[in-house]
Amino acid sequence: MTLRKIKEFFIEKLILLCGLASIFFVLLIFIFLLKEGVSVLKSVSLGKFLFGSKWYPISDPPQLGILPLILGSLLVTFGAAVISIPIGVGCAVYIAEVAPAKLKEILKAGIELLAAIPSVVLGFIGMVTLVPWVKNIFHLPTGLTALSGSIMLAFMAMPTIVSIAEDALYSVPKSYKEGALALGATQWQAIWRVMLPAASSGILAAVMLGIGRVIGETMAVMMITGNAAVLPHSILQPVRTLTATIAAEMGEAVVGSEHYFALFAIGIVLFIISFGINVTADIFLHKRK
Amino acid sequence: MKKLCTLLVALLATQMASAAPNMLQIKGSDTMVNLAQSWSETFMETNPKDFISVTGGGSGTGLSALISGTCDIAMSSRDIKKKEIELAEKKGIKPFEIKVALDGLAVVVSPKNPVSKLTLEQLADIFTGKITNWKQLGGHDGQIVLLSREVNSGTHVYFKEHVLRKNNPSGTEEFAPSALMLSSSQAIADEIKGNANAIGYYGMGYVSKNQKAISIAKDANSPYEAPTIENVISGKYPISRPMYLYTNGEPKGLVKKFVDFDLSKQGQEIVVKTDFVPVNPITK
Numbered sequence: 205m206t207l208r209k210i211k212e213f214f215i216e217k218l219i220l221l222c223g224l225a226s227i228f229f230v231l232l233i234f235i236f237l238l239k240e241g242v243s244v245l246k247s248v249s250l251g252k253f254l255f256g257s258k259w260y261p262i263s264d265p266p267q268l269g270i271l272p273l274i275l276g277s278l279l280v281t282f283g284a285a286v287i288s289i290p291i292g293v294g295c296a297v298y299i300a301e302v303a304p305a306k307l308k309e310i311l312k313a314g315i316e317l318l319a320a321i322p323s324v325v326l327g328f329i330g331m332v333t334l335v336p337w338v339k340n341i342f343h344l345p346t347g348l349t350a351l352s353g354s355i356m357l358a359f360m361a362m363p364t365i366v367s368i369a370e371d372a373l374y375s376v377p378k379s380y381k382e383g384a385l386a387l388g389a390t391q392w393q394a395i396w397r398v399m400l401p402a403a404s405s406g407i408l409a410a411v412m413l414g415i416g417r418v419i420g421e422t423m424a425v426m427m428i429t430g431n432a433a434v435l436p437h438s439i440l441q442p443v444r445t446l447t448a449t450i451a452a453e454m455g456e457a458v459v460g461s462e463h464y465f466a467l468f469a470i471g472i473v474l475f476i477i478s479f480g481i482n483v484t485a486d487i488f489l490h491k492r493k
Numbered sequence: 494m495k496k497l498c499t500l501l502v503a504l505l506a507t508q509m510a511s512a513a514p515n516m517l518q519i520k521g522s523d524t525m526v527n528l529a530q531s532w533s534e535t536f537m538e539t540n541p542k543d544f545i546s547v548t549g550g551g552s553g554t555g556l557s558a559l560i561s562g563t564c565d566i567a568m569s570s571r572d573i574k575k576k577e578i579e580l581a582e583k584k585g586i587k588p589f590e591i592k593v594a595l596d597g598l599a600v601v602v603s604p605k606n607p608v609s610k611l612t613l614e615q616l617a618d619i620f621t622g623k624i625t626n627w628k629q630l631g632g633h634d635g636q637i638v639l640l641s642r643e644v645n646s647g648t649h650v651y652f653k654e655h656v657l658r659k660n661n662p663s664g665t666e667e668f669a670p671s672a673l674m675l676s677s678s679q680a681i682a683d684e685i686k687g688n689a690n691a692i693g694y695y696g697m698g699y700v701s702k703n704q705k706a707i708s709i710a711k712d713a714n715s716p717y718e719a720p721t722i723e724n725v726i727s728g729k730y731p732i733s734r735p736m737y738l739y740t741n742g743e744p745k746g747l748v749k750k751f752v753d754f755d756l757s758k759q760g761q762e763i764v765v766k767t768d769f770v771p772v773n774p775i776t777k
Contacts, residue, residue, distance in 0.1 A: 272670070345637075345688075346684070346690075348684070431675070432670060444674065455554035455645045457553070457557075459557065459561075
């Protein structure tokens with residue numbers, strides 16, 4: 205074997221190792237989560253854990269029902285999706301189809317800048333500006349509500365949605381649009397009837413990834429949603445999310461206690477939810493190809 | 494480049510070698526951070542070779558750090574739990590308790606709120622969700638917004654055990670699920686400032702002119718007492734609690750030096766300056 209071939213062999217194996225490493229780490233993380241989280245079932249049944257409505261982890265005996273937390277997370281995510289999807293997709297359509305080249309660059313840079321703002325900063329801004337505003341507009345007892353969280357998280361989902369959706373629109377062959385225009389369609393008709401359907405799977409993937417970003421977000425949510433573990437009846441109520449619960453309580457949990465295991469079990473629930481979202485996004489992305 | 498690297502490594506090594514023996518890590522109760530910070534600043538002024546770092550995070554965080562051996566002293570605004578002692582023993586650590594100060598827990602509302610005195614019974618009813626409108630307490634018509642600290646806070650635990658459950662160890666009262674859990678005393682202070690319907694609690698050191706501290710009576714027949722240093726010392730103010738430092742075994746070396754300083758006259762004067770209540774009577 206020549207030196208060249210040996211070199212080639214080693215580099216190839218090294219790259220293979222790098223590729224396997226990421227899978228290996230995901231597996232390790234999952235096994236660790238599972239090992240720690242499943243122990244919670246020793247003290248509470250699966251049904252009671254998932255559907256119990258009381259979360260009092262440090263009482264004796266602890267009440268470990270995470271339904272309010274799941275619903276809190278879903279409500280905030282749903283609100284953020286309702287706000288960010290139309291704006292995000294609209295923005296992507298404008299950038300990909302309508303905007304003149306110069307404006308396009310400025311808008312793209314702006315979106316990237318939005319993605320670069322740390323979530324704790326967004327949370328802080330939300331706390332001093334958005335929260336009092338929500339309180340006054342809706343005449344609420346407090347502005348620390350699911351709605352405040354949704355609005356702030358919509359800002360965080362937007363960059364993901366815009367850049368992936370724009371990418372999807374961009375990769376639709378030019379001939380589609382040209383054909384539609386040649387047949388006498390207006391610009392808007394071409395976008396609505398031809399471009400959007402052609403890019404639909406990519407746009408759906410963008411939406412799913414945006415939602416994935418929202419449901420895993422912690423810091424901003426913890427600062428502005430009030431963190432009250434109630435079963436939410438409306439979006440104008442304080443809620444406590446899965447992520448905020450882990451972040452707020454992990455420091456206190458005595459290692460090896462039921463509370464500690466319950467927090468890991470919440471981690472599993474979160475892992476499953478975001479895994480599901482990512483797989484759905486992946487399916488849409490592959491359908492496109 | 495290589496030279497620079499070796500230089501850096503050498504520098505780091507000498508730094509670590511010289512710093513390690515005089516380093517003290519203190520961690521725990523957010524309520525006590527300011528106090529411990531003032532102590533350590535004064536302490537380091539007189540002992541410039543020693544270095545003390547103070548971080549917050551909550552009493553539970555501090556105690557877990559002590560148990561896992563990542564800090565030398567844990568600050569706690571509650572007693573150590575049985576479970577924590579067991580866990581510590583398993584890891585070969587013997588928590589040693591030192592009472593260093595007292596703290597009055599102030600119950601605060603916005604200065605715009607007309608209610609200014611409550612009984613312990615009323616407080617318990619408010620925070621468990623039995624009383625939901627200020628009207629029921631002689632205030633304006635408005636839904637009460639409950640503000641609480643997160644469960645990692647010693648203040649949260651103390652308030653639950655001593656106000657909600659009225660010192661009854663087998664009590665089952667809980668904070669109303671609708672109570673907002675805020676991550677710091679400052680966050681509660683900020684929300685109170687802008688919200689006339691909110692009520693919260695925290696160490697009396699955090700009360701400013703933007704909040705009004707409620708006077709509290711043990712029961713309807715007792716006098717209402719404001720959270721002042723005199724009332725806490727005399728025991729008239731009903732919600733006060735001890736502040737502890739926990740060390741691994743009896744303090745030795747630098748830990749002992751620091752703890753002794755905290756309990757000295759100078760240390761206890763700092764306690765008063767940071768709005769806590771001294772444990773050792775200061776001879777004036």
